Amino acid sequence: MTSRLPKSIDPFKFCKKKTAISGQIDVRQLKRLSKIASTETGVVTIDLVFEKNSSRVNHVHGSIDAVISLICQNCLKEFDTEFHLEMALAFVTSESGMMKVEPMESVIVEDSKVDLFHLIEDELILALPISAKHKDCKKIIHNSQLGEIIEETIEKKENPFEILKQMKH
Ligand SMILES: [Zn+2]
Numbered sequence: 001m002t003s004r005l006p007k008s009i010d011p012f013k014f015c016k017k018k019t020a021i022s023g024q025i026d027v028r029q030l031k032r033l034s035k036i037a038s039t040e041t042g043v044v045t046i047d048l049v050f051e052k053n054s055s056r057v058n059h060v061h062g063s064i065d066a067v068i069s070l071i072c073q074n075c076l077k078e079f080d081t082e083f084h085l086e087m088a089l090a091f092v093t094s095e096s097g098m099m100k101v102e103p104m105e106s107v108i109v110e111d112s113k114v115d116l117f118h119l120i121e122d123e124l125i126l127a128l129p130i131s132a133k134h135k136d137c138k139k140i141i142h143n144s145q146l147g148e149i150i151e152e153t154i155e156k157k158e159n160p161f162e163i164l165k166q167m168k169h
Pocket of ligand 1: 072073074075076077133134137138139
């Protein structure tokens, strides 16, 4: 168990040595995620293995588990949401490399460097619900003022897909 996770890694070196990493990340360390989820409360637990698969493709696979506090868009109270994600991502050096590993998802690595936290954050952002709600929220809204507040909150929430798109350029 690694208590201190490396932020920047060389994925090819990790895959060559078949490196396993596990540990926890505080949600407040993931700035984009905490902004989108409007919370800094939560912990992300990762358990990943970097290796070459049978086709010699450098990749990482494993699980990401997280408990993140989201705001219910119905009653505006925070509630904990659990996430369990299976991650599988190949590391390539060019767009043609990306096509070669399809249908596996891949990421282009520049200068043999990858921001591990960034990768994990991307996976979690894509898994976030567009509109978070308690599973059985008891609050019944019949106050028009409250309705306006909720609308405002939803409008302020940035679309995670848009943010990812911006990051890629
Ligand atoms: Zn609620």
